[in-house]
Amino acid sequence: MATITVLLGCSIVLNMLLFVSLYSDGGWESSWTRTAAAEAESVASISCSGHGRVFLDGSILDGKPVCECNACYGGPSCSVFLTECIADADSGDPMFLEPFWVKHAASSTIVVPGWHRMSYEFNDGSLVSKELDARIRMLHAVVGNAVTDGRYIVFGGGATQLLHAAVHALSDPFSPSRVVASTPYYPVYREQTEFFNSQDYKFEGDASLYKNTRVCEGNFIEFVTSPNNPDGQLKKAVLEGQYVKTIHDLAYYWPHYTAVPAPVEEDLMIFTLSKLTGHGGSRFGWAIIKDEAVYERMLNYMSLSTYGVPRETQLRVLKLLKLATENEGKEMFNFGYKTMSNRWRKLSKTMSTSKRFSIQELEPQRCSFSQKLRKPTPAFAWLKCEREEDKDCNAVLNSVNVTGRDGSLFGAESRYVRLSLVKSEDDFDLLLERMGLLVSRENDDSGDRINEIMPRNETIGKYLPSARMNGSYEWDFDHLWQLAGRYI
Amino acid sequence: MATITVLLGCSIVLNMLLFVSLYSDGGWESSWTRTAAAEAESVASISCSGHGRVFLDGSILDGKPVCECNACYGGPSCSVFLTECIADADSGDPMFLEPFWVKHAASSTIVVPGWHRMSYEFNDGSLVSKELDARIRMLHAVVGNAVTDGRYIVFGGGATQLLHAAVHALSDPFSPSRVVASTPYYPVYREQTEFFNSQDYKFEGDASLYKNTRVCEGNFIEFVTSPNNPDGQLKKAVLEGQYVKTIHDLAYYWPHYTAVPAPVEEDLMIFTLSKLTGHGGSRFGWAIIKDEAVYERMLNYMSLSTYGVPRETQLRVLKLLKLATENEGKEMFNFGYKTMSNRWRKLSKTMSTSKRFSIQELEPQRCSFSQKLRKPTPAFAWLKCEREEDKDCNAVLNSVNVTGRDGSLFGAESRYVRLSLVKSEDDFDLLLERMGLLVSRENDDSGDRINEIMPRNETIGKYLPSARMNGSYEWDFDHLWQLAGRYI
Structure with missing residues (x-):
């Protein structure tokens, strides 16, 4: 009996400690940050199959926040690959870094109360922190x-x-x-x-x-x-x-x-x-x-x-x-360097067998930051269509559902196209696959093999981002911003 | 003994429930929002005597975040009133609403993870939510x-x-x-x-x-x-x-x-x-x-x-x-209306005995939002110096450590000055007090009474915002932004 009494005593003490931990230490039950934190954790926990994300200010369907899928993925949980989708390598949107921030969510999150720095100016009269x-x-x-x-x-x-x-x-x-x-x-x-x-x-x-x-x-x-x-x-x-x-x-x-x-x-x-x-x-x-x-x-x-x-x-x-x-700065820059050097290596390998297309040549260089000789890691491939007749290089890419940015926008010829290598893993993988098909078609005498492998769109207009949102979509509005989007 | 065994059993069950609550339900111990929430709560809990605030991105002194004091307050906890300070009614910075957001901290706070909407564009290609x-x-x-x-x-x-x-x-x-x-x-x-x-x-x-x-x-x-x-x-x-x-x-x-x-x-x-x-x-x-x-x-x-x-x-x-x-919308607009109508009533009463100064006349009007006849609540007093010799009205105000915005900036005469009524309670109270002294001096035959009541600065330059920051202060930088500040 003495043992049971001692156990009971210990258990009660443990109860008290746990109770104190739960309701006092940190005081979460009564804190003003709790609701916002719970909301953020709740949407972040919704799975989008690794091909999308739910955001706090995202679309709501039937009262619930819905997945916003990466390009070329759709369905309620972004698990559907949209086979006819354009591989869009136009924008220099560096989403390749997103996984780094997901991994470091705890140390990169901020909490902003409604009263945070409401004033036009900082206390010293400036506009900067x-x-x-x-x-x-x-x-x-x-x-x-x-x-x-x-x-x-x-x-x-x-x-x-x-x-x-x-x-x-x-x-x-x-x-x-x-x-x-x-x-x-x-x-x-x-x-x-x-x-x-x-x-x-x-x-x-x-x-x-x-x-x-x-x-x-x-x-x-x-x-x-x-x-x-x-x-x-x-x-x-x-x-x-x-x-x-x-x-x-x-x-x-x-x-x-x-x-x-x-x-x-x-x-x-x-x-x-x-x-x-x-x-x-x-x-x-x-x-x-x-x-x-x-x-x-x-x-x-x-x-x-x-x-x-x-x-x-x-x-x-x-x-x-x-x-x-x-x-x-080692962690973020190492992540960035590894990702970008892998991408350049893969694309270079894919393009190396092509005579129809070339990309810029870049040599390894010594970097004072890493104190090492480092491989090339450009943000963009500057693709050139080498055949005389391929004056509009982006049109050549469009024919296999790839799009980049026309060289003429850069003051160069349309024989050049800029291909973005900094977008999400999904975007890069699709670009690499399509470029691989393009090069393999060039090297394949039959010339038509690509049509057997991948359904082909004649126009970019068939690309349907509405499927990605799982919500309402206004084409006119989107179209405007797609035009504006070329600025980045 | 049976009773003790039952109690032990209950206690163990309670321990388990508390344990689950602490480590699973909400999962705060392991959640990615916890650090940011704790940081935010920590700085918000530091007292600045009701005359200042500590911000997450504010100055650090000896490793600790310090109070940023409202204008005319100083000291480590903003408890010191700086008597020779200028009552600055220049900027239309609507800090009168800050207490509303402090009161509603829980429902106005956001949590932003590092991976929140990194992309240049929303999923539909637009730049807007x-x-x-x-x-x-x-x-x-x-x-x-x-x-x-x-x-x-x-x-x-x-x-x-x-x-x-x-x-x-x-x-x-x-x-x-x-x-x-x-x-x-x-x-x-x-x-x-x-x-x-x-x-x-x-x-x-x-x-x-x-x-x-x-x-x-x-x-x-x-x-x-x-x-x-x-x-x-x-x-x-x-x-x-x-x-x-x-x-x-x-x-x-x-x-x-x-x-x-x-x-x-x-x-x-x-x-x-x-x-x-x-x-x-x-x-x-x-x-x-x-x-x-x-x-x-x-x-x-x-x-x-x-x-x-x-x-x-x-x-x-x-x-x-x-x-x-x-x-x-009742709560925020009611708060705003009450604050602003009180301020206008107080200022109007103070100015009503003056012949040297006048402010614009505003009549009560029916408001379709509140469905009531409502009192005037302008954001600014448009003050006029009525005496022929007071061509530079702001200079008249400066002489008693009040400053507004010169009428000439509005395409009017310098006989007019705009006085902001939307700033913090501290700012408004000081403005009202100083305007009261100015009017009382006008009504007081001696004319010099104000000098006995309040130490007087000859120039605005004696205003020392550095005391407000409790940290380092660069005058040149601040001066630039004070110049820029007239735009708001």
């Missing part, structure tokens, strides 16, 4: 890709907003600038400059055309993209001299996409979260600026354009960069 | 302030981005537009149009100047702000005719600030979250557009300007608007 500014400087020190000491940092709504703000800041209303970039260049440089139609600057095409010209009047603003979008080459400015100002777009200057030989020390450098962590949807970028007057002009632009970047975005970016800089 | 679009339409239906049926909605980075996007969308590159607004007008209309220096439009001042002019050439774009910023009057367009396009800025057309006589049905209407819920820092606004071509042009602008609004912001706004529309 000092903590985030400091974290960005630490990030560049860890990676060794840019010098930030003694320089100013401006936040923007992605590189998109900063690119135009930089043109504005470097232009001179009394002597309109000619905006140039060496071919092939990122299409937004041209489209943005033309669209805003300012009196202060005008897009003038390929920088190389002005290389050996004596510039008698007017200023130049040259965009230098390194590594280059679309071809992944490390680039230098083409123009130089007192009338030339340069914007260094370093969106891809991270160990995911290139060897980082040395920190860049240019006067105006632009980076974006989109390509660093994969959070294109967060619309966050930053410019590192040497000259105070240029910095002030860019601040002024941000102020009159959007009055800064949302505070919840800044909070989120701070959290993401904390994780990205952990262990000297 | 369909759920948020639907919630905004529901909000307007509940309040009855705007017609959304059969119209398009565009999201933007606050009204700031949408105002300029609208000018762009309504302008015609072949026939540049004259942008006008009737005096007194919101300064951003002019500053933005001049800053971006487009070839397509030019700011031309007061709309009334063109009222009776026969317009022979060129188009007009008129900004109509209702209720008006700065004076709170409900306004109509001044110009009309086939060459006139109108942008209706309805930022303040909510029951906090005005009676809502009827839903507005104009072609292009702009709203902002800042004034609706007080979340200026979230940079979110929307435009309701009748014409599809104008809608497409605004979408295009958003695409090339920032490529849309951050997804974490859209998620947060959705959550905030869910609460705002609960119980047909």
